[in-house]
Amino acid sequence: xxxxxxxxxxxxxxxxxxxxxxxxxxxxxxxxxxxxxxxxxxxxxxxxxxxxxxxxxxxxxxxxxxxxxxxxxxxxxxxxxxxxxxxxxxxxxxxxxxxxxxxxxxxxxxxxxxxxxxxxxxxxxxxx
Amino acid sequence: xxxxxxxxxxxxxxxxxxxxxxxxxxxxxxxxxxxxxxxxxxxxxxxxxxxxxxxxxxxxxxxxxxxxxxxxxxxxxxxxxxxxxxxxxxxxxxxxxxxxxxxxxxxxxxxxxxxxxxxxxxxxxxxx
DNA sequence: TGTTAAGTTCGACTCAAGTCGTACTGAGCG
DNA sequence: CGCTCAGTACGACTTGAGTCGAACTTAACA
Numbered sequence: 001x002x003x004x005x006x007x008x009x010x011x012x013x014x015x016x017x018x019x020x021x022x023x024x025x026x027x028x029x030x031x032x033x034x035x036x037x038x039x040x041x042x043x044x045x046x047x048x049x050x051x052x053x054x055x056x057x058x059x060x061x062x063x064x065x066x067x068x069x070x071x072x073x074x075x076x077x078x079x080x081x082x083x084x085x086x087x088x089x090x091x092x093x094x095x096x097x098x099x100x101x102x103x104x105x106x107x108x109x110x111x112x113x114x115x116x117x118x119x120x121x122x123x124x125x126x127x128x
Numbered sequence: 129x130x131x132x133x134x135x136x137x138x139x140x141x142x143x144x145x146x147x148x149x150x151x152x153x154x155x156x157x158x159x160x161x162x163x164x165x166x167x168x169x170x171x172x173x174x175x176x177x178x179x180x181x182x183x184x185x186x187x188x189x190x191x192x193x194x195x196x197x198x199x200x201x202x203x204x205x206x207x208x209x210x211x212x213x214x215x216x217x218x219x220x221x222x223x224x225x226x227x228x229x230x231x232x233x234x235x236x237x238x239x240x241x242x243x244x245x246x247x248x249x250x251x252x253x254x255x256x
Numbered sequence: 257t258g259t260t261a262a263g264t265t266c267g268a269c270t271c272a273a274g275t276c277g278t279a280c281t282g283a284g285c286g
Numbered sequence: 287c288g289c290t291c292a293g294t295a296c297g298a299c300t301t302g303a304g305t306c307g308a309a310c311t312t313a314a315c316a
Contacts, residue, residue: 204263
């Protein structure tokens, strides 16, 4: 089975199965409670768009800490944005000791809003 | 040629050709200058989501005036929202005498962000 | 030419969101 | 125990968006 690809040759955004024995996720909306307007609002911020896009394109295996993103912002700002993504239902966060790791809820979002993640993956950040 | 349909049976959102001899469009971004983050921000407002959805699902032939939408808001608020949609590149507005009519730039948006309009068409407004 | 009506413009107000410093929490580890 | 370090909580500040009233513009039309 070869992965389906999108118009521009990139492999489509698809989900991998979860490994067992993970810490429980932090509070998040159920799939049915994910609202389009909330998701769009969360993704309308360029920094959060960068975060989600990087997770989609570069996360080799599983979830990642805040530091992995290399974002030049104070920690309190990052907390704010990662919380916004999680509460919108876009990412799932789990606590590993001191670290809080994030990944995109790919299967949930593909089920609820097919095609949306592909738009994020194909996004190009504004130059400057 | 029968129209392709989406997963839930609704006909896919596709564009009709423009009739000739229209008034010129009001200022709007070119297709290449439509930004994903701007479009998502414009669509994250429930009122604007309703406007676009209604245009997609119920506009029988061509574009529609503000009044057609039956929105219970003062005119200055409607001006604000229709301008936001137009400047984001989501709608095109043309002046017909006193009236300013809007329609969705379906072909442009399907080319730039495939699948996005289908998400809007399938959206269900929050109850109450 | 005067009236009507669609829509804009302007300015004021409110509120939510982004930004960030500072203090705090809590796991890991010597 | 006490240090370190990831991340949170809280609060202050600023900015931008949504909301709207009031005055204005301008076709259409009698």
